Amino acid sequence: MPRRVAALWPFRPTVRYGRNVAEALRLETVGGVIMLAATLAALLWANSPWSDAYTDLQKLEISPHWLQLGHMDLQHWASGGLLAVFFFIAGLELREELTHGELRDPRDAALPVIAACAGVALPALIFLAVSAGEPGAARGWAVPTATDIAFALAVLAVTFSACPAPLRAFLLTLAVVDDLIAIAIIALFYTEHLSALPLLTGVALVAVYGVLQWRGVRSPWIYVPLAVLAWYFVHKSGVHATVAGVALGMLTSSRETPGPRRTNAEQADHVLRPFSAGVCVPLFAFLSAGVTLNASSLGAVATDRIALGVIAGLVIGKFVGVLGGAWAAVRFGLATLGEELHWREIAGVAMLAGVGFTVSLLIGGLAYTDPAQFERVTTAVLIASLIASAGATIVFRRRMRARARAEVAAGTPDR
Numbered sequence: 001m002p003r004r005v006a007a008l009w010p011f012r013p014t015v016r017y018g019r020n021v022a023e024a025l026r027l028e029t030v031g032g033v034i035m036l037a038a039t040l041a042a043l044l045w046a047n048s049p050w051s052d053a054y055t056d057l058q059k060l061e062i063s064p065h066w067l068q069l070g071h072m073d074l075q076h077w078a079s080g081g082l083l084a085v086f087f088f089i090a091g092l093e094l095r096e097e098l099t100h101g102e103l104r105d106p107r108d109a110a111l112p113v114i115a116a117c118a119g120v121a122l123p124a125l126i127f128l129a130v131s132a133g134e135p136g137a138a139r140g141w142a143v144p145t146a147t148d149i150a151f152a153l154a155v156l157a158v159t160f161s162a163c164p165a166p167l168r169a170f171l172l173t174l175a176v177v178d179d180l181i182a183i184a185i186i187a188l189f190y191t192e193h194l195s196a197l198p199l200l201t202g203v204a205l206v207a208v209y210g211v212l213q214w215r216g217v218r219s220p221w222i223y224v225p226l227a228v229l230a231w232y233f234v235h236k237s238g239v240h241a242t243v244a245g246v247a248l249g250m251l252t253s254s255r256e257t258p259g260p261r262r263t264n265a266e267q268a269d270h271v272l273r274p275f276s277a278g279v280c281v282p283l284f285a286f287l288s289a290g291v292t293l294n295a296s297s298l299g300a301v302a303t304d305r306i307a308l309g310v311i312a313g314l315v316i317g318k319f320v321g322v323l324g325g326a327w328a329a330v331r332f333g334l335a336t337l338g339e340e341l342h343w344r345e346i347a348g349v350a351m352l353a354g355v356g357f358t359v360s361l362l363i364g365g366l367a368y369t370d371p372a373q374f375e376r377v378t379t380a381v382l383i384a385s386l387i388a389s390a391g392a393t394i395v396f397r398r399r400m401r402a403r404a405r406a407e408v409a410a411g412t413p414d415r
Helices: 003-025 028-046 050-058 073-097 106-131 149-159 163-189 196-214 220-237 242-251 264-288 297-304 305-331 342-351 359-368 371-409
Strands: none
Touching: 003 028, 003 242, 003 305, 003 371, 028 050, 028 196, 028 359, 050 073, 073 163, 073 220, 073 297, 073 359, 106 305, 106 342, 149 163, 149 359, 163 242, 163 342, 196 242, 196 264, 220 242, 264 359, 297 305, 297 359, 297 371, 305 342, 305 359, 305 371, 342 371, 359 371
16 A cells, blocks of 8 residues: 555545535535524523523624724624625525526526515515514514525425426525525615725725636635635625625636636535535524523514514515515516426425525524514514425425326326
């Protein structure tokens, strides 16, 4: 055995195991399960006799003076730092959809795009109607407008194993457009103060990143410092730093390369998706979802019109908005329904769009600085996501049985 190979041999099983874990984390189902596990862990800890330790962990401040970022505890680092990686991946997905996917052809994109827009507008209107009159309620109008792509795709994969590819593409495009709208909402409506010089510096760094991508530069030793500095200056400007993440993702080049090498976008996705799914999103969920669940806290949600508005917006608004938007697009000739798409399955996706976990919690934290109100909103998001998942599961299970009966009747039973 060559000396170099012999020296590395004891580590080969570990390297192989690490690669297998990374490959698993690139699957939406695995990422969704890990996020769910992190959420359950947070809920168990927050409702245990050691709940004070959980709160202390959330509020643990890590803000070196030389960074000049103000008071940043772990919860803020998770929402402003780790989620920037999540939104970078969202930017990559949006770039892919615009270049090679459903959004490339406006006619094909019309159905999920119109459904996504209606699925943002109607939940906001329902929230405002339910919470009308509550002091400060209007700040949270955007909480029920977002769909959690990882959670939604995980539920779809688990409950509808025979899901046709066009239906999955419909949900993916719907969620990507939804994320883009959410980022625009965060940038426009949840920026309380704006510092011009840091913002201009951040924009300049993002532009340099884009120029280098356009010129075909591939070295991560250039892009990583640029991305970190862009995040830093956008954060200091007062704009939520996740905006920098999605901008950098959308500017990452998907231009084909000679030979078998991955494009810049493919390489970035290959490296960062496991980190996002296995670390960033679960940590954000763990540090955000730990709310007290008892008769008193649930009673507070039931009597809080802001929390009820969130539940109504996600469960009712998303379902009616997405399904109604898709129906209106087909009815008025703005889009066509593909041969493999059926209205009952689109109804299931519309119900599933009410799973608003990650981005809804992020916007909730930006909208409500009062810890008690944010806890009620978080509980409402969890309840709504559970109801939406359960409703979608029922729809998809019935479709699975209907498809199985149709195959048997046609003499081609599913093997």
